[in-house]
Structures are given as C-alpha cells and as structure tokens.
Amino acid sequence: MKVLIVEDESELAKDITQYLLAEHYVCEVAGSYREAEQKIALYDYDCILLDLMLPDGNGLQLLEQLQQQNKQEGIIIISAKNATDDKIKGLQNGADDYLTKPFHHAELSARIHSVIRRKQFAHTNIIENHELTIDLLAKTVKVHDQLVPLTKKEFALLLFFISNKNRVISKGALAEHLSGDMADMFDNHDFIYAHVKNLKKKLQQAGCDNYLTTMYGTGYKWEN
Amino acid sequence: MKVLIVEDESELAKDITQYLLAEHYVCEVAGSYREAEQKIALYDYDCILLDLMLPDGNGLQLLEQLQQQNKQEGIIIISAKNATDDKIKGLQNGADDYLTKPFHHAELSARIHSVIRRKQFAHTNIIENHELTIDLLAKTVKVHDQLVPLTKKEFALLLFFISNKNRVISKGALAEHLSGDMADMFDNHDFIYAHVKNLKKKLQQAGCDNYLTTMYGTGYKWEN
DNA sequence: CTTCTACTATCAGCACCTTCATGTTGGCAA
DNA sequence: TTGCCAACATGAAGGTGCTGATAGTAGAAG
Numbered sequence: 001m002k003v004l005i006v007e008d009e010s011e012l013a014k015d016i017t018q019y020l021l022a023e024h025y026v027c028e029v030a031g032s033y034r035e036a037e038q039k040i041a042l043y044d045y046d047c048i049l050l051d052l053m054l055p056d057g058n059g060l061q062l063l064e065q066l067q068q069q070n071k072q073e074g075i076i077i078i079s080a081k082n083a084t085d086d087k088i089k090g091l092q093n094g095a096d097d098y099l100t101k102p103f104h105h106a107e108l109s110a111r112i113h114s115v116i117r118r119k120q121f122a123h124t125n126i127i128e129n130h131e132l133t134i135d136l137l138a139k140t141v142k143v144h145d146q147l148v149p150l151t152k153k154e155f156a157l158l159l160f161f162i163s164n165k166n167r168v169i170s171k172g173a174l175a176e177h178l179s180g181d182m183a184d185m186f187d188n189h190d191f192i193y194a195h196v197k198n199l200k201k202k203l204q205q206a207g208c209d210n211y212l213t214t215m216y217g218t219g220y221k222w223e224n
Numbered sequence: 225m226k227v228l229i230v231e232d233e234s235e236l237a238k239d240i241t242q243y244l245l246a247e248h249y250v251c252e253v254a255g256s257y258r259e260a261e262q263k264i265a266l267y268d269y270d271c272i273l274l275d276l277m278l279p280d281g282n283g284l285q286l287l288e289q290l291q292q293q294n295k296q297e298g299i300i301i302i303s304a305k306n307a308t309d310d311k312i313k314g315l316q317n318g319a320d321d322y323l324t325k326p327f328h329h330a331e332l333s334a335r336i337h338s339v340i341r342r343k344q345f346a347h348t349n350i351i352e353n354h355e356l357t358i359d360l361l362a363k364t365v366k367v368h369d370q371l372v373p374l375t376k377k378e379f380a381l382l383l384f385f386i387s388n389k390n391r392v393i394s395k396g397a398l399a400e401h402l403s404g405d406m407a408d409m410f411d412n413h414d415f416i417y418a419h420v421k422n423l424k425k426k427l428q429q430a431g432c433d434n435y436l437t438t439m440y441g442t443g444y445k446w447e448n
Numbered sequence: 449c450t451t452c453t454a455c456t457a458t459c460a461g462c463a464c465c466t467t468c469a470t471g472t473t474g475g476c477a478a
Numbered sequence: 479t480t481g482c483c484a485a486c487a488t489g490a491a492g493g494t495g496c497t498g499a500t501a502g503t504a505g506a507a508g
Binding site: 474478 | 501
C-alpha cells in the first residue's frame, strides 16, 4: 500500500510519514504541485493525501487533472480549517474524502483505510451474463447468487467462451488458451472434451441454462 | 551471443553446435586445451562450455588461468557423470554452473541463458522486474520498495526463475540448481513444491502479481 | 556445549489434469 | 433409409501438483 503525501509543510509531512510507516504503509512526499505531478505520472498510488494550498499551484487543479486521466480514485484532501468552500469543490471534483488540519493520527489512518478499501472494490471486475456472475478478481462464478466451484481450467474456459460469445471457437484456439503452449495447437485435443464436459455439468447442476452448443467439426459456440 | 565449446569429442561438440545455432547462438569449438587457450585470448566469449577431460590437460587449470585474468565469468562445466569431485573444485574455482553428460538440449540452453543473464547483471547487482527489485549483493528482494524476507532457497528460486523468464524450467533443473546435488535430478522433487509454494505465498502477500505459471507435467514458467 | 530458532525436507491426503477405452451422435454417400 | 466413419461425449483411472502438518537440520545465541 503506497501513499503519496502532497504537502509543502515539511514538518507535517514528516510527521504523517512517520506515523503511516508504523502502520505499514509505504510513503512518499511531494512538496510542490510540480513534484506531485511528476510522482503521480511515475507511479499509481493507492492513496493520495492532497493539501490544496501549494506554493506553486492549487490542489484543485491537480484533482481535475487526475480526474481526466481516470486516476481520481483514492484521494483525501487535507486542508486548513474552515475552508469549507474548498471542501465542497474538492468533493465535487472527485476527491474521496476530506480532512481538516489539525487531525488525529487515528482519524487519518481510518480514512486512508476506508478509501483504499473502496478503491479495491472499485477494481473488482465483474462480468454479468444472464444468471451468471463472474468475479475476475476473486476468480469465482455464481449462478443465481450461488457459488459454483470451478477449477482453474474450467474458469478459464468459461471466461473464454463468454468473452467470445456468439462466435465459433475452434478447439485449437481453446487448447492454446488453456495450456499456453502452442504445441498443443496441432496434436491432440482430447482434454478439451473433458473440461467442456465438466464445465457443462457443473453449470447445469447449479441450475444454469445451457448456452454452449457444439458446432460439429468446427468447435464450440456460446450463444446468448 | 558467442559461445565457446571446449570439448574433444567432436561428435558431441558438433551436436551441441548444431543445437545452439538453432537457438541463435554463435558457436566455436576448441578440441584441446591449447586451442581453447588461443581462442579465449583472441575473443571474449559470452559463455564457455568447458569439458574438464581434455587430451592435453585438465580443464580446471584453464579455469584457474581464466580466473587470474578476471575472465572467469560465464563458464559452464560439462563433465562425465559422478565426477562430484570435479564439480566441487570447478564451482570453487569460479565456474558458474555444472552439467553432467548426458544432458538434454533444453537443459543446456537454459543454463547458458541463465549464465549469460547473470554475467550481464554482474555489474549492476540489482535486477528490476516490474514491481520486483532484487539486490544480488544484499540478497534482498523488494516489492514496491517494501522488503520481502526470503530464505536462501526461496531467493535462489526466484533468481533462477527471473533469469530464465518466459522459458519453461523443469523441476529437475530446479532441484539440481537448489540442492547442488545432481542425484536430485532423477529422484524425488517433492521439496520443490514446498519452496515454490512458500515463495509464491510471500510474493503474493507483499502485493506482487503472480507471474509464475505451472506447466502441467513439464515444470514452471515465469512470464512477464 | 546446549538451547533455541529458522529453515529445509518429507509425507499423506486431496484436488486437479490428462489420457484411455468405450459409447454416442452427426454428417455423408450409396 | 441404411451403413459407415469421423467427431464428440462420457466415466474411470492414473499421473501430477498443491497443501498443511510434521520431523529433521544447521546456524545463531547464550
């Protein structure tokens, strides 16, 4: 977990760094608008603590910039008391949270934790296809909200079918995709039969309709 | 990449040459101690395959000589089975790796590749690979600048994987590389499972992507 | 030297992958 | 339609890899 602290008051920055280190976060400090810009370009931080008052620019600008780059996640604004105007603008512009100086360490920690968690959930890539729900991160498949335990190969197979749905997929392509070995493109594809069978069986047992049709002499097609 | 093959059995030398040519290495053969000496004086090879039993001298002498000239890097000893004595002396005298006849082509290729990579890194002592930073001198591994404590075996394993990345590595090769005992090439490889598991676990916990895929019935491959 | 700790190796049980033998289906030609 | 062959499906079997627990081992500390 890597945190960027954008703050020109080096005393405060050091203080925060020290505390977050103890919390097992990895920290970097940017003392100016420009420095922040550079660091963000180089690395995707899990969380950014952003002071709006910077010697060479306003943090709100940085916020807008990040939003345009789809990097707006995980930003916590830290600013002086009573700057309610900034707070409103900041949250409108995509900041995730707001903290007024001075603040307690524990509070900061809680905010960061919350923001990072939210960000991780935002990343959970989920594919929905009729009664099927595929979680790419957790590598799980649900049918009607009921978990279907699939093996790696079965999962890969299902994913490949659904991402190429309504298209015919040759067994050669399947073999290559599953084994990652080009050699398998040419010789025997017996193992495909087995995996397809097992996948179909598991899905069917979970109450999922059969969308997979075999195209005789050609391959398979997932239709829906 | 230029490889010198010091081997008096012309049949074997020719065989190796042919294979390495296909692997896009440039090869030269020296059939005797003297010939090897001459060729090495003329050109800095990236890798030297050294048979210890030569008609006009012992390869170990050559090894010592090269070490005195600071040319000791990139040497792989190839020798008859059960010559454990030679192996120990060879590795003590600065050889980078050891291979017993007969060996598989793929195995040789992997070793050469590994040795050449190591030679290239000999100057920097730091290998960077995506979020991984490996310090060969300090024997430390970092993920996102955060230290990951690895045991010797785990470290050796990771290094071997990364030095041969995008190639399939047999468990036999791993076993020999880790234990330094060629007997392990043939019998049981159970301990490999344990080390691979522990390594993967530690890397994953540190937030490192999983680049290691197992090639069923073949070995492992580090892909990135 | 003894104790302690961290590391390494081994094992059994399980899940998974692949292959094989056999049964079934679909296309094609007579 | 019938028969044939190739493509596909299926269940069983054996090999392979993963995992947690456990025992052995070496190095460090006292």
